Amino acid sequence: QVQLVESGGGSVEAGGSLRLSCFVSGVNYESTCMAWFRQTPNNERELVAKMDFDGATGYADSVKDRFTFSRDIANNTLYLQMNDLKFEDTAVYYCTAEPRCYFADYLTGPDRYRYWGQGTQVAVSA
Secondary structure, three states: OOEEEEEOOEEEEOOOOEEEEEEEEOOOHHHEEEEEEEEOOOOOOEEEEEEOOOOOEEEOOOOOOOEEEEEEHHHOEEEEEEOOOOHHHOEEEEEEEEEOOOOHHHOOOHHHOOEEOOOEEEEEEO
């Protein structure tokens, strides 16, 4: 059974940093695509960062050069390091996984990912 559990959200001032963690169980990392999405009230879930089976990553333009998506396979954990946070980064952040996937570019929207964490709130004050 695939399970994802996020942690690490909180409140921070603009310009600060946070690191989100996502403990993932029940997947084979070598054949699973993973991603971080975020959602604000009245908005759709927005892709923040994605990861292919081999650890290659891609980022939304809005977070490129500020956020880093990484994984620690030995500890079954994904990380999203968020630096130079901006007010507009305020959202609920979700980690997600889609097994039997190699290249995340083929997953064209949040509905293509079957497994989701419960979400963690990030609040950035201006």
